Amino acid sequence: MSSDSMMQMLSELSGNDAVFGHFGALGGYALAARRAMHELGTGPETWKKIAVGQRKWANLNPQAMMHDKPLTETDYDQAKWVVEPFRLFDNCLITDGGRAVIVTSLERARDLKQQPAVIMGLGQHHPSTAIAQSDWMAGPTGARQAGKTAFAMAGITPDDVDACQIYDCFTYTVEITLQDYGFFQPGEGRDWLEGGTIEPGGRMPVNTSGGQLSEAYCMGLTPIAEGAMQIMDRCGERQLGPATGTKPPEIILCSDNGGILQSHSSVLLRRM
Amino acid sequence: MTYAKPVPRINADNRAFWEGCRQHELKFQQCAKCSQVRWPPSDLCPQCHSTDTDWLSSKGFGTVYTFAVYHAAFHPGFKADVPYTVAVVALDEGPRLLTNIVGCPPDQVRCDMPVEVTWQEVDEGITLPKFRPISNDPASAYEPWP
Numbered sequence: 001m002s003s004d005s006m007m008q009m010l011s012e013l014s015g016n017d018a019v020f021g022h023f024g025a026l027g028g029y030a031l032a033a034r035r036a037m038h039e040l041g042t043g044p045e046t047w048k049k050i051a052v053g054q055r056k057w058a059n060l061n062p063q064a065m066m067h068d069k070p071l072t073e074t075d076y077d078q079a080k081w082v083v084e085p086f087r088l089f090d091n092c093l094i095t096d097g098g099r100a101v102i103v104t105s106l107e108r109a110r111d112l113k114q115q116p117a118v119i120m121g122l123g124q125h126h127p128s129t130a131i132a133q134s135d136w137m138a139g140p141t142g143a144r145q146a147g148k149t150a151f152a153m154a155g156i157t158p159d160d161v162d163a164c165q166i167y168d169c170f171t172y173t174v175e176i177t178l179q180d181y182g183f184f185q186p187g188e189g190r191d192w193l194e195g196g197t198i199e200p201g202g203r204m205p206v207n208t209s210g211g212q213l214s215e216a217y218c219m220g221l222t223p224i225a226e227g228a229m230q231i232m233d234r235c236g237e238r239q240l241g242p243a244t245g246t247k248p249p250e251i252i253l254c255s256d257n258g259g260i261l262q263s264h265s266s267v268l269l270r271r272m
Numbered sequence: 273m274t275y276a277k278p279v280p281r282i283n284a285d286n287r288a289f290w291e292g293c294r295q296h297e298l299k300f301q302q303c304a305k306c307s308q309v310r311w312p313p314s315d316l317c318p319q320c321h322s323t324d325t326d327w328l329s330s331k332g333f334g335t336v337y338t339f340a341v342y343h344a345a346f347h348p349g350f351k352a353d354v355p356y357t358v359a360v361v362a363l364d365e366g367p368r369l370l371t372n373i374v375g376c377p378p379d380q381v382r383c384d385m386p387v388e389v390t391w392q393e394v395d396e397g398i399t400l401p402k403f404r405p406i407s408n409d410p411a412s413a414y415e416p417w418p
Contacts, residue, residue, distance in 0.1 A: 016286070016312065018278040019400065020372050022358045023346040030340035031360060038338070038383035084341035084355070084378070133310065133318075133368050137338055137360075 025169060026091065028260035030083040033172040035137040037085060040187035044085060047171035048076040049193040050206075051089040051213060054168070056199045058210025060238035065093055066214040090171040092212035099221035101228055110272070117231035120251070121156075121268035123149030128262050142264030143180035143255065150253075150266040158182045161268075162247045163205040163230065163240055165223035167257040168212045177255050178206070181266075200238070201245035208238055220256030220265070227254040227269050275395040277349035286313040288327055293399040296391050298330040300367045311367035332389035333406070334363040341378040357381050361403050375404035 017023070037043045055071035058064035071089060079088040109116035125145035128134045151157060158181055168174045175189045183204065184192040198206035209215040209226040216222060230240050230249045241248040249271070256265040282290050289312070292299035302309045303317035304324040316323055339359035345351040357373040359381070373381050374390065387403040394400060 016280050017370055018347065019280050020358055020370060020402075021277070021342055021345075021347070021350045021353065021356060022340075022370060027340050027342070027358060031338045031358070034340060035338035035383060081341070081343040081355075084343060135337075 025260060026083050026086065029170045029172060030086050032137045032176075032261055033085055033170070036139065036172065036176065039138040042172075042175060042187060042189055044076075044087065044090075046175055046190040046193060047090055048073050049190070050168075050171040050174045050198065051076050053193070053196065053198040053202070054207045054211045055214045057205070057208045057238055058214035060200065060236075060244070061209050061215055062236075064210040064215040065095065066210060071214075086170060086172075089213070092169050092217045093214070095216040095218060097216050097218055099218040099225040101221070101225055106272075114232055114234070115272055117228040117252075117269040118272050119267060120270045121150035121152070121154030121266070123147060123151075123153070123266040124264065125149070126258075126263040137261075139176050139186065140180050141176055141257075141261040143177045143257070143266070146255075146264040146266040147181040147253075150268050154251075154268045154270075156251065156268070158253075161204075161251050161253045162249045163208060163227075163252050165208070165227040165230075165252060165254040166206055166211070167220060167223055167255045168207055169217075169257070171213065173257060173261070174206065174211075176261070177257065177264075181253065181255075203247075205240060205244070205246050208235065208240060208244075223256065224254045224267060227252040227267075231269050231271050275349075277394075278347065279394070279398050280400075285315050289313045290398070292327075292329070293391070293401055294397065296399070298332050298363075298369075298389055298401055299327050300330060300363070300365065300369075302326045302328050309366040311363075311369050328365065330363045330365050330367075330389075332363075334361045334369075334387060334403070336360075336373065336381060336383055336385045336387055336403075337362040337368060338383055339373060339381050341381075359403065361387055369401070372400075372402045373404065374402045 052071055052073055058066045076089050123146035125142035127142050166174045166177050196202045197204050212222050229235050240246045251270045254267045280290055289299050300311045301313055303322055304326050305322035306320040308319040337360040339357050341355050341357050343355045345354050355378045357378045359373045361369050361371055386406045388406050389401050390404045392400045392402050
């Protein structure tokens, strides 16, 4: 159970929603995910492939909080509900930690000891301040427009992307974000994820550190730091390329997401 | 026994709504400039930023737009209630309201299910608008919004 101060913070942030027992991001994302189940036919059968797939990456990452803890689909199915439709393993971790990325000009970066990751496209879109009032809880989220902007700036399409680092506060966030970026049609996430698509050896690796679900929750820095590290070939056992049976990472798409799917940022990184 | 759950924080923006609830009247706002309907109450229209606002009353009928079932209590006041259902109800008049679905086991709540308002009296002069499935009782007052 949370401490008193944590509880007070949750109640303050939740405003009058707390009157009805509605608290924090978990409840808000659960509302969005439930509407997506209704409109698109998604659900735990889709999300468990994200939870299990990311855990396999974490098992290759000695820094990951879940490095030593394998996760099977049965483990997922048997986990308790927290706020339904989310089970325990649909939720990100709680982490005290930090990450940093250093941004400089390409001119200065050329002389550095380590090969840099180059920003080739950026996009942002912030569709709403009040998710409960929206009629688009099942998408499209801000990822649709933010992704379009970033891809247009980079002059590429999702087909050119070798791997994704997607902000994953909950498993569903990964599905809706990849869907809005155009990797699959609405409701086709389960088929797309089938056969280990996002796992080591898969054709589109996603959240290769384990992500916020299985490595550490460092807010938007978890995905972008991993994207940069992979481009820089600094990822050891989990390094994309021949070692993990995946494409060498020339281009990586990273996302960040705020509120309850209310704001979104995309960044495309490439090798120099 | 005192009421152990959070109570609404009433302010100048939402006072008319909560006073309406005490009279069993479900009130929402409509922008007098652009006609946008809204809830929760606010001083400005989120659509056009006008402060020119009318208060309307809902007939209290709508459908479940979405819902979540809490199996964990994030506040001690809800410990005895789990599992309980939080929902966004789309009122027939347009606005969407965050509320609870009562009188229905959580595993039988569905999106787009028709619901009607039911009033829960709590301490401190507060009445909460909650929603329950519309009964099949022919005596039910349900009349669809035109």
